[in-house]
Amino acid sequence: MTTHPSQVQLTEDGRLKHFLTTEGLSKALLTEILDTADSFISTQERGVKKVPLLRGKTVVNLFFENSTRTRSTFELAAKRLSADILNLDIAKSATAKGETLMDTLWNLEAMYSDMFVVRHADSGAAHFIAEQVTPNVAIINAGDGRHAHPTQAMLDMLTIRRHQHSIEGKVVAIVGDILHSRVARSQIHALRTLGAAEVRVIGPGTLLPRDIEALGAKPFYNMKDGLRDCDVVIMLRLQKERMNNALLPSESEFFKLYGLTTEKLAFAKPNAIVMHPGPINRGVEIESAVADGPQSVILHQVSYGIAVRMAVMSMAMSGQQTQATEEQA
């Protein structure tokens, strides 16, 4: 009952069978994900982009929270692995009670689904499903509350590795609303494990979670100090509702203090790369000259997203399948 999230997602011999969080995964396993994703990038560049790996498997996109972008990349990834995919958008109101959520999932399991891609507004939802509801269906966490968005973090790792050669020894700054960001949490764990020299988080006190140091990130409150000597600058998306919740006075004041401009980017290393998980609020988190400038790798992130999702989907399906085979044997 109290299994650590990182353990729930592994088979007994340490292979991935769900993908819930980057926290607690070994450097070797994270590297394996990146290596596998690298191979899938090459299959994406061919005329026939599909591989037959998950032929006959059924993947269900279970989005309890709307996100057309993320859902599409998972859908494309599943299709390029030759899996059949079913998209379900379930408004949270319909599953306000845990019971209903479980009924929905058990029904889908009874239809011989092999994998659920889960996006949910509650932290721990994917973990709950993997541990207590349908442990024999591979669960891919496509974002749970403020907790984790591990595929986004891994595509960011792949981006850093491909554009800065390695993650080892790099100084990485994550800027903006860390408090509400599942992406930031997953990035911090992955960066620490993959050997980043320093992970910094930059933002106002209202948007930096308490005790963020415990995750291995160093808080900074201004861009000049925070960006100094950085190799990688990751901008986070700022949700409009933060202004209504007394967390920020205005978008313009945020942009003045933390918006990434050419001037602020100059504090970082000259070859620093600029990343953003999208969609970008131009003029709020980042100015267009930087978003579209030579240091931006934002569009590459999007293309790597499919390869990374193909990698974790095939690895988790593989772990889940081999575990089932061994249990039968």
Next chain:
Amino acid sequence: MTLPNIEQICQQLAHDLADYLQQQNIHNPLLVGIRTGGVWVAERLQSQLQLSDDATGVLDISFYRDDFTQHGLHPQVKGSELPESIEDRHIILVDDVIMSGRTIRAAMHELFDFGRPASITLVCLLDIGRRELPIQPDVCGTRLDLADGQLVKLGGPNPLTLTIA
């Protein structure tokens, strides 16, 4: 059981392949090795046939295997490396050991996802029988008859070695 001398077989294989290509009137072939052992054998053939570097490729069939549900994904997928186009090329597909024929089936499946080759010639260093699919090498180094349960493994790349387990 005395194991054959690998380097000698490679030389013989190169020789036989050259004859075969001449016979079939194949020029400018594309030598494609299947990871991992097939790549080493292909490298030997390339140097002995004096083919240029851009006349070779590497195939990683991990994404095309038919035993995914039993054995899962190979933990070290490295990806395939083929030229921009294999359209209308004469491909020489090289593997170290042929047994069931399933690897070759997967490899041919993958090749066709890259394009439509003019022909595929199959070259294997060792044939240990036990075929499960109607696939036979066009050129083969030697045939090994193993006892039940025995498997052969090629080590490499320098030197190439054979072990039986």
Next chain:
Amino acid sequence: MRYLHITNARVLDPALGLDQVIDVYVADGRIQAIGHKPHAGEIEHSIDASGQWLVPGFIDLGAHLPEPGYPHKGTIGSETQAACAAGFTHVCALPDSKPVADSPAVIKLIQEKANQAGYARVLPLGALTQGLEGEQLANMVSLTEVGCVALSNARAPFKDSYVLRRVMEYAATYDLLLFLTANDAALAAGGCMHEGPTATRLGLAGVPETAETVALAQLLLLIEQTGVRAHISQISCARSVRMLNHARQQGLRVTADVALANLVYTDEAVTGYNSQFHAQPPLRSEHDRQALLAAVNAGELCISSNHRPHEIAAKKAPFSDAEAGMSLFDVFIPLALQLVERGELQLSALIQACSSQPAQLLGMEQRLSEGATFNAALINPNSQVTISRRALKSRGGNIPCPGETLNGHVSAVFIGGRHVF
């Protein structure tokens, strides 16, 4: 007279300085003699309690009984029987039933059900405001007249500090006892666990300590101003302990209790999103836990169960969606004794925090002395129990430690001399 004779028990009543293997003779609902056989009468029944402890019956300062209103979570009968399994002879029932315990009719219903069941006695806490809505005063005097030992708003917030002040002023007029909870609803809003490194790691919204301490400061100032008799229910922070001590040093007569779970567990128990540890007040840091234990050991805090039974489905949800609370009665003794075994909690402090201190607060007598009403429990401290959902007295399966093997269980409970459990 015909006596109940309890022999060979280690009789423990630290409030009286009593800790001795000695015989106890009970008749007519009272302890007639300790250590010597009374001159007249005969022994009707003898209990050999070798290896067991006889302690004053425990008084729970706060449990959530699911009746009326939540039959799927349990009944007064099931939960008062479970309370006996924890050594409780008396249970203060928080007013958050459905309907809310804000009228004499509901109080009478609760009392009737409890009497019918015949297990632990229920001491109802009346609602402070109508419907616990925090706006209009409930009929506090009428509620007290039908038997409410104190009044409480459970964890429901007051509309504003004006209402809180008036509640206290009114209660002070009639010298009513208030059980108050220190919780600033706005600061706690959305939170489902202690705000700290674990919450940050898990991405769960936190309840900061200030949600408790800011509210406690307000309560203490208003208690001082109104002079009301007040008890603070279920504090969870080290800082609250210091604030209470400071207030008492200033001459304020204010008591407080801590839920057992906050002495046993910390926020780290939530790692893994185990919804059984979704509790109110939240489980806090190790620093807080240590300070609370120290306060209990120093006799500054009572211990309450904060028992809250739920059906399994209530906990089968992602952490923040799962209902808060633990079913604690069945595991109260083993968990408390574990603290004693580890040397974190003194046995004498545990007994006093559960018996003499709550008794004093409620103006009751709960002691093992000649002439006293025989409210007591026999505890076998060495019997090993493997905690299993199937063997619970409580209807609530939401126990924090299923499958664990722990020591200690209650073998008998006596209320008014009657062997009820």
